[in-house]
Amino acid sequence: MRAVVVKEPGGPEVLRLTEAPDPEPGPGEVVVDVEARGVNFIDIYQRSGAYAVPTPFVPGVEAAGTVATLGEGVDGPRVGARVAWAMVPGAYAERAVVPADRLVPVPDGVGAEQAAAVLLQGLTAHYLTHSTYPVQPGDTVLVHAAAGGTGLLLVQLAKARRARVIATVSTDAKADLARAAGADEVIRYDRTEVAPAVRELTGGAGVAAVYDGVGAATFDASLASLRPRGVLALFGQASGAVPPVDPQRLNSAGSVFLTRPTLAHYVAEREELLERASDVLGLVAAGALRVRVGGRYPLAEAARAHEDLAGRRTTGKLLLD
Structure with a gap:
């Protein structure tokens, strides 16, 4: 063979x-x-x-x-x-x-x-939206790289749980794909700062959860996009590993939660x-x-x-x- x-x-x-x-x-x-x-x-x-x-x-x-x-x-x-x-x-x-x-x-x-x-990506999107942060009806969540394999599935599963989904993408073609999957709002991160745009879209409140498989390039914006006691699910590092984080940042961001989940622990x-x-x-x-x-x-x-x-x-x- x-x-x-x-x-x-x-x-x-x-x-x-x-x-x-x-x-x-x-x-x-x-x-x-x-x-x-x-x-x-x-x-x-x-x-x-x-x-x-x-x-x-x-x-x-x-x-x-x-x-x-x-x-x-x-x-x-x-x-x-x-x-x-x-x-x-x-x-x-x-x-x-x-x-x-x-x-x-x-x-x-x-x-x-x-x-x-x-x-693999479907199981990942499933555990993220059903277990890591179980999306609730009426939640607003942020999905990075929303036109990628996992991103498109995350958008669909979050919408199936009656969330409002904000997606980030890098091109107009990817924006169209994210919208076709159900994204309510799309941010071109190559043109717009993500966290301020999320705050504007949420009336300053921030999002209940961020699903971030990008890593180093998006981490700061993800943290700054959360509502108080929101959840940052950092499930990948497509742009590189996130440097060590001072836990005090989670306090100042609003007593938020940071988790680094992996699929193996959700299908063990x-x-x-x-x-x-x-x-x-x-x-x-x-x-x-x-x-x-x-x-x-x-x-x-x-x-x-x-x-x-x-x-x-x-x-x-x-x-x-």
Whole structure:
């Protein structure tokens, strides 16, 4: 089989397509014939060494396909079942070994591309809007990078919970996408200071929550946009890591809350994983959650996909076919 292998951390050029032995499942594992793979910022962090991963490794933590082989003791998915997974490495390959308890069923009406495009970011948007700060009817929330894969899903899920959504974007085309997803107000952060614009849009009150996957470039504006006792959910660092923060800043901002959540802690138990995945994929199947695929790349062009994602030249989700 073919697989993309990273032998040492570095730039996109370290993503090398190679021939590899067909994988064999261990106890409790299955082999999946991979049909579509999601490309995520965590792939870039791991490839670059920002997140340490033992080398060599096959990147990619999200994919969908069909079960090919069962390991010893597996009594869940059957051969031929349509499945997807997130937060398990090895997706940039034609076949992958996945623990059976990390797989989720893909319902009728959802294709492999849709499942691979929505699962990781959909689960992320779900835990952020349902658990980290559970959006309440009438809340106003701020979503950064609202035309990205996670951003578009955050907007839709927050609107489904009857929030008013303020979105930030960098281009007119991205503004149109955010509005189409349901954003009530859109701020061009390349033209306008975000925090003062948020204050003006909220009559000086600020927002109940900020969902910030950008990091260093947006952190100060996010903190300054909160209402008293609001929540800043810093779930990513697309622009770089946020420097150390003096806790006194949370006091002066209005006794606000800062949390740095990660998906793994919100799907650690299989019951919670299945519940969130069922919600997200069920909404996709019903047409109530729209998934935008912003680009498709052959497996051999994984490096180009990383370059485009890191360069913020894309909207929606990128896939490797």
